[in-house]
Amino acid sequence: MTTAVDRVTVTTVADNYSDMLLLDEPNVKRLGLVHHFDPGMVNPRAENGIAFLVRTERDGRERCVLFDTSFTAGVLLHNFEATGGRLDDVCGIVISHGHPDHHGGLDGVLAAIGHEVPVVIHPDAFLPRYLRLPTGEVAPHYNYALTADAIERRGGAITANRGAIEVVDGVFATGEIAREVPFEAPASPGCHDPGLFQLIDGSLGPDTVPDDQALAINVRGVGLVVLTGCSHAGVINTVECARRVTGEDRVHAVMGGFHLGFPGIPASKTTATIAALRELAPRVVAPMHCTGMRAAMEIAREMPEEFLLNVVGTTVSFGAADA
Ligand SMILES: [Fe+2]
Numbered sequence: 001m002t003t004a005v006d007r008v009t010v011t012t013v014a015d016n017y018s019d020m021l022l023l024d025e026p027n028v029k030r031l032g033l034v035h036h037f038d039p040g041m042v043n044p045r046a047e048n049g050i051a052f053l054v055r056t057e058r059d060g061r062e063r064c065v066l067f068d069t070s071f072t073a074g075v076l077l078h079n080f081e082a083t084g085g086r087l088d089d090v091c092g093i094v095i096s097h098g099h100p101d102h103h104g105g106l107d108g109v110l111a112a113i114g115h116e117v118p119v120v121i122h123p124d125a126f127l128p129r130y131l132r133l134p135t136g137e138v139a140p141h142y143n144y145a146l147t148a149d150a151i152e153r154r155g156g157a158i159t160a161n162r163g164a165i166e167v168v169d170g171v172f173a174t175g176e177i178a179r180e181v182p183f184e185a186p187a188s189p190g191c192h193d194p195g196l197f198q199l200i201d202g203s204l205g206p207d208t209v210p211d212d213q214a215l216a217i218n219v220r221g222v223g224l225v226v227l228t229g230c231s232h233a234g235v236i237n238t239v240e241c242a243r244r245v246t247g248e249d250r251v252h253a254v255m256g257g258f259h260l261g262f263p264g265i266p267a268s269k270t271t272a273t274i275a276a277l278r279e280l281a282p283r284v285v286a287p288m289h290c291t292g293m294r295a296a297m298e299i300a301r302e303m304p305e306e307f308l309l310n311v312v313g314t315t316v317s318f319g320a321a322d323a
């Protein structure tokens with residue numbers, strides 16, 4: 001049996017959406033109208049990206065891990081201030097994959113932390129990536145700034161992982177995610193994003209995002225809290241991987257990008273994802289970021305009890321005492 005934490009608190013420090021009209025719910029805290037109207041408070045900002053500040057408690061000890069760093073350090077650091085997050089508390093950073101909406105703020109956040117901090121990242125995240133749209137428009141080598149040198153110069157101590165690792169007690173970076181669920185398998189419709197390419201062993205091929213990984217937190221008496229970046233490997237494959245890595249079968253919460261909104265992904269994939277999520281029976285489902293508004297609305301409609309509208313500034317707590 002793997003390690004478990006007593007409690008975890010997940011603050012969304014960056015996401016595509018902001019909504020200052022949301023109210024607190026049991027175990028869910030929002031930045032709301034006071035933040036909006038009081039000129040002395042800092043309002044959170046939304047951008048195309050994602051970042052979670054994950055605070056765990058285990059045997060009276062707190063640990064803090066940052067999962068992904070959103071698109072820009074400007075928004076990420078601003079939202080740290082808005083949410084009351086403390087950079088000094090961050091004892092590890094995990095990058096879900098090498099797309100800019102997930103690592104873009106890394107350089108700036110390392111500079112702001114100002115001392116050595118572990119950075120967990122799959123080695124293929126450093127391979128050159130390109131965008132070429134069907135219209136012929138090209139974004140050349142867009143991840144050129146993401147290098148091991150650049151991270152180390154800023155004080156990042158890299159762990160380049162292909163397999164799973166325990167970042168701090170009870171918090172696991174999944175490593176590579178097997179793509180086994182039929183509607184999320186490599187040959188399934190919408191599995192690869194058209195237009196995205198990666199240079200591997202000197203040849204340019206479709207960007208299958210081999211570096212995609214998630215964060216799984218094993219909460220004692222509750223089950224797994226699974227946080228996803230983009231879910232390029234498929235959100236159901238991701239949850240299954242989290243179960244294997246932790247040895248814990250109960251899935252309590254799935255939160256993050258489900259990657260159902262990218263152009264070219266068929267609506268049938270959302271339907272299949274919802275059916276599979278129902279079988280996993282999590283208590284909380286929070287589709288965010290690249291899930292896309294249309295798919296998120298369908299999840300909200302089909303899983304109203306489980307759906308959580310989780311936006312920038314939302315903090316959710318999970319622990320046996322909260323269940
Ligand atoms: Fe991505």
Ligand SMILES: [Fe+2]
Binds near residue numbers: 101102230289290
């Ligand atoms: Fe993304």
